[in-house]
Every structure is written in structure tokens, then in C-alpha cells.
Amino acid sequence: MTQTLAAATMAAYRRAAGCIAVITLTNPPVNTLSYLLRESFYETFRRANADAEVKAIVICGADGKFCGGADIKEFAGKFSGPSLVALIDDVEQSKKPVVAAIEGMALGGGLELALGCHYRIAHTKAQVGFPEVTLGLLPAAGGSQRLPRLITLTSALELITTGRRISAPEALKLGIVDKVTDKNALDMAIDFARDIIGKPLESRRLSLRTTPCPPDVESFLDEALASIRKHSRGAIAPLACLQAVRASVYSTFDEGLKKEQELFKMLLTSGQARALQYSFFAQRATKKWSMPSGATWKNTSARPLRKAAVIGLGTMGRGITVALIKAGIPVIAVEMGLKQLEAGKTVIMSMLEKEFKKKQLTKAYREMAAFTLDLAKLQEVDLVVEAVFENMSLKKQIFQQLSSLCSADAILCTNTSTLDIDEIASVTTTPHLVVGMHFFAPAHVMKLLEVIYGPRTSPTAVATAMQLAQQMEKVGVVVGNCNGFVGNRMFKLYAEQAYFLLEEGAIPEQVDQVLEDFGFPMGIFKVSDLSGLDIEWKIRQEQGLTGPKQIPGGSFRHRAGGRYSPLLDILCERGYLGQKTGQGWYLYEKPGGRVPTFNLWLHKFLEEYRELHGIQKHYVGQDEILERCLYPLINMGFHILEERIAASPEDIDIIYVFGYSWPRHWGGPMFYASMVGLPRVLDKLNYYHEIHPDIPTLEPSSLLKKLVANGSPPIGTWGAFIKEHNSKL
Numbered sequence: 001m002t003q004t005l006a007a008a009t010m011a012a013y014r015r016a017a018g019c020i021a022v023i024t025l026t027n028p029p030v031n032t033l034s035y036l037l038r039e040s041f042y043e044t045f046r047r048a049n050a051d052a053e054v055k056a057i058v059i060c061g062a063d064g065k066f067c068g069g070a071d072i073k074e075f076a077g078k079f080s081g082p083s084l085v086a087l088i089d090d091v092e093q094s095k096k097p098v099v100a101a102i103e104g105m106a107l108g109g110g111l112e113l114a115l116g117c118h119y120r121i122a123h124t125k126a127q128v129g130f131p132e133v134t135l136g137l138l139p140a141a142g143g144s145q146r147l148p149r150l151i152t153l154t155s156a157l158e159l160i161t162t163g164r165r166i167s168a169p170e171a172l173k174l175g176i177v178d179k180v181t182d183k184n185a186l187d188m189a190i191d192f193a194r195d196i197i198g199k200p201l202e203s204r205r206l207s208l209r210t211t212p213c214p215p216d217v218e219s220f221l222d223e224a225l226a227s228i229r230k231h232s233r234g235a236i237a238p239l240a241c242l243q244a245v246r247a248s249v250y251s252t253f254d255e256g257l258k259k260e261q262e263l264f265k266m267l268l269t270s271g272q273a274r275a276l277q278y279s280f281f282a283q284r285a286t287k288k289w290s291m292p293s294g295a296t297w298k299n300t301s302a303r304p305l306r307k308a309a310v311i312g313l314g315t316m317g318r319g320i321t322v323a324l325i326k327a328g329i330p331v332i333a334v335e336m337g338l339k340q341l342e343a344g345k346t347v348i349m350s351m352l353e354k355e356f357k358k359k360q361l362t363k364a365y366r367e368m369a370a371f372t373l374d375l376a377k378l379q380e381v382d383l384v385v386e387a388v389f390e391n392m393s394l395k396k397q398i399f400q401q402l403s404s405l406c407s408a409d410a411i412l413c414t415n416t417s418t419l420d421i422d423e424i425a426s427v428t429t430t431p432h433l434v435v436g437m438h439f440f441a442p443a444h445v446m447k448l449l450e451v452i453y454g455p456r457t458s459p460t461a462v463a464t465a466m467q468l469a470q471q472m473e474k475v476g477v478v479v480g481n482c483n484g485f486v487g488n489r490m491f492k493l494y495a496e497q498a499y500f501l502l503e504e505g506a507i508p509e510q511v512d513q514v515l516e517d518f519g520f521p522m523g524i525f526k527v528s529d530l531s532g533l534d535i536e537w538k539i540r541q542e543q544g545l546t547g548p549k550q551i552p553g554g555s556f557r558h559r560a561g562g563r564y565s566p567l568l569d570i571l572c573e574r575g576y577l578g579q580k581t582g583q584g585w586y587l588y589e590k591p592g593g594r595v596p597t598f599n600l601w602l603h604k605f606l607e608e609y610r611e612l613h614g615i616q617k618h619y620v621g622q623d624e625i626l627e628r629c630l631y632p633l634i635n636m637g638f639h640i641l642e643e644r645i646a647a648s649p650e651d652i653d654i655i656y657v658f659g660y661s662w663p664r665h666w667g668g669p670m671f672y673a674s675m676v677g678l679p680r681v682l683d684k685l686n687y688y689h690e691i692h693p694d695i696p697t698l699e700p701s702s703l704l705k706k707l708v709a710n711g712s713p714p715i716g717t718w719g720a721f722i723k724e725h726n727s728k729l
């Protein structure tokens with residue numbers, strides 16, 4: 001294995017046009033600058049430099065990909081082998097012109113290597129960027145020092161602090177690359193290299209330049225700092241990136257490099273970098289799905305999708321239609337009444353128009369939507385996404401119809417956030433082709449898609465849904481069937497604790513502030529106001545939870561076997577539904593207003609409510625808010641792993657990062673638990689459960705207890721414990 005890898009990984013050397021040395025970075029799949037590649041590059045570059053017949057050098061990447069940067073996996077170990085900083089310095093100092101031929105991508109260390117070259121030629125479709133900040137790092141092979149010396153400070157700062165990847169044409173405009181071609185970039189680079197033999201190189205060595213600055217650079221940098229602080233949601237890497245760029249302004253190149261290294265070391269050892277790198281690999285791991293039956297992404301093929309249908313053109317159906325069309329799949333959009341059909345059509349066409357402008361899609365995209373009331377048209381499609389209200393009997397009625405109308409091998413998907421997939425499948429003649437697809441609103445924007453299999457769902461249906469997720473540029477995560485699946489089942493506990501905290505003495509502002517300080521873009525009460533309190537109210541109604549009379553054996557504050565907070569129901573009954581009515585947990589300037597302000601009525605009401613129900617108010621501190629909101633959610637994550645509803649902690653974490661705005665620099669709830677320490681999570685759950693025995697969800701899960709009893713193993717090894725745990729169930 002090592003031998004095969006070693007053979008595949010190298011900086012291959014060849015000669016072109018007589019006097020040009022071509023060095024091809026070869027390390028599949030994305031030519032990362034791993035230890036082996038750096039070693040090989042060091043030798044090969046020396047050879048090219050030493051060969052008197054070689055007059056210029058071209059560096060390219062194998063398989064149409066220049067370089068994906070440093071090998072992220074190496075960041076977890078010791079650094080050894082030739083340093084990338086020194087290799088790039090060798091390239092820049094070379095007396096022979098060095099040209100980078102960029103195809104595919106030049107990212108991170110890959111772009112740093114290209115910046116060390118004297119010229120850069122890129123293919124039109126290539127992408128360049130410094131994504132290090134998204135991994136909790138900064139460009140640390142001279143990138144933070146060379147880029148600001150090459151382009152404007154504003155652009156360099158933006159690219160380095162956000163990690164935004166740009167196309168070759170944009171890179172040309174900014175001055176990062178010298179030429180762009182839609183032909184073969186390597187051929188062009190070889191020709192170009194031949195033409196510049198013997199020309200002076202001094203001005204092409206970026207380390208010799210000074211950073212061009214705007215007139216009032218100090219206030220420019222201060223403003224940049226304030227803006228980063230405001231938007232980074234507690235992430236430290238963007239601030240370190242700014243400090244490094246700042247050094248490029250005020251220090252010599254060598255001093256700047258030293259600063260860059262210092263900051264890199266600080267970041268590399270931070271929990272945030274670990275979390276972000278974990279998240280990078282976790283996202284890719286979700287593609288490698290598996291089902292308890294043994295079916296996996298490897299042994300299952302997806303069906304080709306030529307045409308799809310969407311049933312129900314409400315908010316979700318509209319977004320799903322647009323997402324499908326953006327993915328290049330023609331859609332038959334179906335409604336039951338003419339009025340709804342026309343309304344849906346108008347909005348969808350205008351959404352497509354916007355997408356068309358934004359993404360410069362071709363006109364054909366707008367012609368890919370057909371609108372009909374005629375269900376017979378469903379015969380033509382390979383896949384249907386039903387997106388009607390979250391109501392079981394309505395969904396069953398539709399699936400019964402689908403069963404007789406669609407072709408026998410059509411994949412039947414239901415867009416649901418909570419309902420039982422198997423019950424829906426039970427009314428069809430093809431339950432193996434029924435699969436859940438939980439889209440997040442707005443469906444054409446949000447990246448997450450929970451793909452839910454029921455006990456009878458076939459691996460083919462899952463594979464097809466996952467392929468569709470990829471086609472729509474979404475992150476698909478395969479999960480099992482249970483109420484709320486993974487995301488909402490956990491979220492319910494987060495929300496529930498927030499309501500309990502209000503009952504016990506907290507106020508919405510306080511809870512939201514703690515959650516926003518943690519890194520959520522919005523606290524739970526602001527989110528609730530934004531989406532509308534009635535969404536949760538309807539779910540509660542569906543579950544028969546609202547109104548004390550409906551609860552046999554229950555009381556006002558105790559339902560379904562545990563403590564229940566009716567606060568949300570009371571607000572809804574009074575018509576306080578959030579932003580849309582101008583009042584919810586906060587007050588808004590008008591119905592539809594967006595700026596939350598202090599809701600005096602709610603505060604008075606909470607006081608009266610506590611008095612009425614004899615609730616002893618207590619001081620709720622920041623730690624309690626965070627622990628009470630997050631730990632029960634995490635605890636439910638352990639239950640979900642135990643039950644094999646999620647195949648791995650990585651899957652849960654990706655659902656939370658992409659669907660619920662969990663701050664990426666905290667990895668996701670399960671990774672966060674491992675960072676905080678499982679014993680601490682367990683102790684705190686025990687502590688709160690002891691104080692609140694009427695909240696059963698505070699009782700620690702047996703998997704959590706087991707992991708702690710086994711010395712809290714690293715998250716990557718939990719799988720073994722879960723397997724063992726399940727085999728003893």
C-alpha cells in the first residue's frame with residue numbers, strides 16, 4: 001500500500017520543447033503537497049535548476065488539477081520533510097523563469113506555490129483561493145505576505161479572511177494570474193516560458209515588493225478589524241488572517257513570514273482548527289453512506305433522473321422546483337387548484353429569473369418547468385417529490401394516488417420534517433421506492449438534505465436521493481426513520497429547554513445573547529419569531545399536546561410523560577406569532593417588521609405566569625443557559641447514535657452545521673461534546689436531572705455513560721462502542 005502510494009506520489013519530471021522542464025505535481029486525487037510530494041519536488045526542482053540545458057521551468061498538476069494545497073491530514077501529526085515555505089522560496093529565487101500552469105484548482109498551499117512562480121497561466125475553468133481560514137488556519141507558506149504584495153489590499157484581505165474561491169477570469173481581473181486560456185493551460189505555459197527566457201525576473205519576485213496601500217491604511221485596517229469581529233461569530237482564524245496581512249503592510253517580507261508562522265502555530269493548536277478540519281472530512285464522509293442492512297454507497301447504484309415532478313407549490317414546493325431545475329432536471333409542477341397553480345407558477349418563474357440572472361444560467365432553464373393540474377402527467381417522471389402540508393392523512397392520500405399514477409419504478413419522495421416514512425409508504429404498492437427528503441427552507445438555498453429511509457426503503461431509492469442531493473449541490477445525509485429524524489428530534493430539546501428557562505426566570509434577550517455569543521447567527525427566540533411560532537404550535541397540535549383538556553392524566557405544565565411548557569401555545573392563542581404579526585417573543589415595529597425590540601408585555605406576562613403556577617424564579621446564568629440548551633440536544637444525539645438512526649457522529653454534526661447554523665468552528669454538537677469533555681457533559685446532565693427530575697430528557701443516555709466509563713475515547717472511535725453497544729441491546 002505504502003509502495004503504491006509512494007509510486008503514485010511524486011513531482012514527475014520531463015522536458016518539453018527542448019529547453020523547458022515540466023514538473024507535474026502528482027498525488028491523487030487532488031495533488032496535495034504531502035510529505036512525499038514535497039520531498040520529490042525538492043529533488044526534481046533542484047534537478048531542473050541544475051540542468052544547463054533547461055532554460056525555463058513549468059509547474060503543473062496531474063489529471064487537470066494544479067494542487068489542492070497542503071495535506072490537511074498532516075496537520076494532526078508532526079511536521080517533517082522539506083518545508084513548503086523553503087520550497088517556495090527556492091522557486092522564487094530560481095534564476096530560470098518559473099511558470100505555473102493552473103488547471104482545475106490552485107488552493108491554499110497550491111496557490112502559495114503558484115505565487116512563488118514568476119508567472120501564472122490559468123485555464124478559464126480553474127479556481128484559485130486561500131480556503132485555510134475555513135480550516136481554522138491562515139495561508140502559512142508565504143501566502144499572507146505575497147498576495148497583498150501582488151493585488152490590492154482590499155482584495156487580498158477579503159480573499160484571505162473569507163476563504164472565497166474565485167474563478168480564473170476574476171483572478172485575472174484582480175491580477176493574481178497573468179493570462180487565462182480556454183485551451184490547454186500547460187501548452188500555453190510552455191510556449192509562454194519559451195518566450196520569456198532570459199528576461200529579468202527581479203520585478204516578478206513578490207517577496208521583493210512592498211504592499212501597495214490605500215491612503216489611510218491604519219483606519220482601513222481598523223475598519224476591517226471591526227467588520228471581521230462583527231461577522232466572524234467568535235471564529236479566531238479570520239482575526240489572525242488580518243494580523244498576518246497587517247504584517248505585510250508594516251514589516252519586511254521576512255518579518256512578515258515570521259509573524260505568519262507564529263500565528264499559524266497558535267491557530268494550529270487551537271480547538272477551532274481541530275473542529276473545522278474535522279468538519280471538512282465529516283462533510284465528505286456523509287457521501288459514504290451506509291444502512292444497517294449493509295447497503296452502502298459503494299455497493300448501490302443510483303437511478304438516472306431524466307424528469308421529476310413536484311406536488312404542492314407552497315413555499316417548500318416552490319423552492320424544491322427551483323432547486324431541481326438549477327440541477328438541470330426538468331420538472332412537472334403539480335397543484336390541486338388553478339389558483340394555487342397560478343400563484344406557484346408566478347413565484348417560481350420569478351425565482352428562476354433571479355437565479356438565471358445571478359448564475360448566468362441559459363434560457364433553457366426557465367423552460368424546464370411545466371405547470372399542470374393533470375396528475376396523469378406523472379407517468380412521465382422518474383422521481384416525484386411530494387411537498388404538501390405536514391399532515392399525515394393528506395400525504396397518505398397523495399401517495400395512494402401516486403402509486404397508481406406513476407410508473408412502477410418511479411422513486412416517490414416525501415418532503416417531511418417529522419412524519420413516519422413507513423406509514424406513508426404503507427399505502428403504496430412500491431414501499432421500497434418511498435424515501436423521505438427533508439429539505440430546509442428556503443429549499444433552493446439551504447445546503448442540507450436529510451435523506452430518510454424507512455424499514456422497507458430500498459438502497460436504490462436512497463442512492464438516487466443522495467445522488468440528487470449532490471446534483472443539487474446539497475449535502476445529503478442518510479438517516480433512519482423516527483419522529484423528527486435527526487435534526488428536529490434534537491432541536492426539539494434545545495427549544496424545550498429555552499422555554500423552561502423562561503419559566504424559571506430567564507428572559508428571551510438573555511437566552512439569545514448567550515446562544516449568539518456561542519456563535520449561532522440568531523438566538524432561538526429570534527429564530528422562532530422569524531419562522532413563526534405557529535409552525536411549532538401546529539406540530540404540537542398534530543401531536544395532541546395543546547390544550548389541557550386533550551391530555552389524559554396530564555396537567556397544564558406536565559404532558560406526554562414530562563414537564564411541558566405551554567408558553568408558546570399561549571402566545572399563539574393570543575395571535576402573537578412572531579415577526580409576521582409584529583409580536584412574538586420580541587416586539588416589532590409593525591407586522592412583518594424585522595428589528596426585534598424588548599417586549600414589555602411578554603416580560604409582565606412571564607412574571608404573572610410564574611406567580612400563577614407557583615414557579616420559584618431563580619437567577620439563570622450564562623453557563624446554565626448554554627448547558628441547559630446544548631447538553632440535552634447532545635444527549636439526544638447519543639440516543640440517536642445508539643438507535644442507529646444516524647450512522648455516525650459526523651453525520652449528526654454535518655446536519656447541525658448545514659441545517660441549523662451550528663457554528664462550524666465548534667464542529668457540531670457531538671464534536672463539541674468531545675471538546676468540552678464527555679465526563680463534563682455527563683456530570684452536568686446528571687446535575688440538572690437531579691434538580692429537574694420531571695424533565696426525563698435530561699437523563700444521560702446509556703451510550704454517553706458507556707463512553708465515559710471507557711475513558712471518553714476520541715470521536716473517531718465511537719463507532720466501535722456503538723456497534724458493541726447495539727449488539728448487546
Ligand SMILES: CCCCCCCCCCCCC[C@H](O)CC(=O)SCCNC(=O)CCNC(=O)[C@H](O)C(C)(C)COP(=O)(O)OP(=O)(O)OC[C@H]1O[C@@H](n2cnc3c(N)ncnc32)[C@H](O)[C@@H]1OP(=O)(O)O
Pocket residue numbers: 029030032068069070071072073079084085105107108109110112131132135138139140141143261264265268281284285
Ligand atoms: C505546531 C507547530 C508546527 C509549525 C510548523 C510550521 C510549518 C508551516 C507550514 C504550513 C504550510 C501551510 C500551507 C497552506 O497554507 C495550508 C493549506 O494549504 S491547507 C489546505 C488548503 N486546501 C484546501 O482547503 C482544499 C480542500 N479541498 C477542497 O476544497 C476540495 O477537496 C477540492 C480540492 C476543491 C476538490 O473537490 P472535489 O473534487 O469535490 O473532491 P473532494 O472534496 O471530495 O476531495 C477528494 C478527496 O480528497 C481529499 N482532500 C481534498 N483536499 C484535501 C487536502 N487539502 N488535504 C487532504 N485531503 C484532501 C478529500 O478529503 C477527499 O477524500 P476522500 O473523501 O475521497 O477520502
